[in-house]
Amino acid sequence: MGCFGFLKTMMFIFNGIIFLAGAGILAVGIWVKVDSGSILGFLQNLDGAPTELKQVLNVGYLLIALGAVLLLIGFLGCCGAVKESKCMLLLFFTIILIVFIAEVAGAIVLLVFKGLIQNLISQVGVTIVNNIKKDxxxxxxxxxxxxxxxxxxxxxxxxxxxxxxxxxxxxxxxxxxxxxxxxxxxxxxxxxxxxxxxxxxxxxxxWIDSNSVVIIGVALGIAVLELGAMVASMVMYCQIKAKTS
Missing domain, CATH: 1.10.1450 (Cd81 Antigen, Extracellular Domain; Chain: A)
Known part of the structure; x- marks a missing residue:
């Protein structure tokens, strides 16, 4: 197996895992929203379960959105590698790049404007407190x-x-x-x-300040994976383009 074959196999396996994870998360999210009555009944019947446990139903939309994005990324990566599709690989690269840029921009904003963000949240807190007093x-x-x-x-x-x-x-x-x-x-x-x-x-x-090292480590790990995925997709894209030229 040459370098291209190894890269193709790794792209398929890695994105296959992402695809399956996205499908699972999407399925759970849809199930939570569609069959909320049965889930709520199950949670209420658990011995010693706190009444606040029913708030798990509110994460349904978040799971659907996250699952859909992972499903799309995994599909493009898998099919792009197997079919050697330049279009799919380029779209895969573009989506990962957008996510990566958004993460870097968010990190820069948090670092540079940390005090401003805390002040902004404090101002938003006034509205939150008013809602508490009201509801x-x-x-x-x-x-x-x-x-x-x-x-x-x-x-x-x-x-x-x-x-x-x-x-x-x-x-x-x-x-x-x-x-x-x-x-x-x-x-x-x-x-x-x-x-x-x-x-x-x-x-x-x-909590964020005390766990900043762990949070930064996880963020860096995700960034490395994203960079690796982008490099792999571009290498495959260039090799496929060279083969078809």
């Missing part, structure tokens, strides 16, 4: 989403427990969500003040 305790989706977020990140509100002051939940019962008080039931204002649980936004920023 938390009456809107089941908003309430469940915040409960799931706070339980997962061990945080309270966007900034802190005061975000829930004046919300329907707090106004009706004069208490805060249980996540705002560790070990105190009910979570009264005095207990929430004493516990002073960190808000979800500061917690998320702290």
């Amino acid at each position: 938390y305790g009456t809107n089941k989706d908003i309430t469940g989403l915040w409960n799931a977020t706070m339980s997962t990140l061990n945080c309270c509100g966007f900034n802190n427990f005061t975000d829930f002051s004046g919300s329907p939940f707090s106004s009706n019962s004069s208490v805060y969500p249980s996540q705002c008080c560790k070990g105190f039931t009910p979570c009264t204002p005095s207990n929430a003040t004493a516990q002073n649980v960190t808000g979800c936004f500061p917690t998320l920023v702290k």
Whole structure:
């Protein structure tokens, strides 16, 4: 097997895995959206399952979008290699290049304008806090989403427990969500003040800072794979073009 044959085989295997992964993710996403009633019933019947678990249904559209993109990339890579199609390989290269450029641009923006982005998120946080004060305790989706977020990140509100002051939940019962008080039931204002649980936004920023090395490592690994895929597709493209000339 020559260099071209080896490259062709590796392109087929690598993109075949991507294609199968995309098909699986797409199938799960479609199943979540189409058969949400059965899934919700299954989740509710699990022993000890938190009520916030039903929020998993909200990721259906994300899974469909991600699966479709992976499916397209894998299909173009596989068929382009097997059929030795210059058009498919060029389209494969173009899609990977667009994704790569978007990732690099996003990384540059995050590094250069980190402070500006945090200020922007803080400003957006005002709107989020207003939504909490308006809907938390009456809107089941908003309430469940915040409960799931706070339980997962061990945080309270966007900034802190005061975000829930004046919300329907707090106004009706004069208490805060249980996540705002560790070990105190009910979570009264005095207990929430004493516990002073960190808000979800500061917690998320702290988590990103503490795991920055891992995040950078994963990002670099993905970038290397993308560069390798682009180089392989262009090498095959040039060799196929030379054969047909």
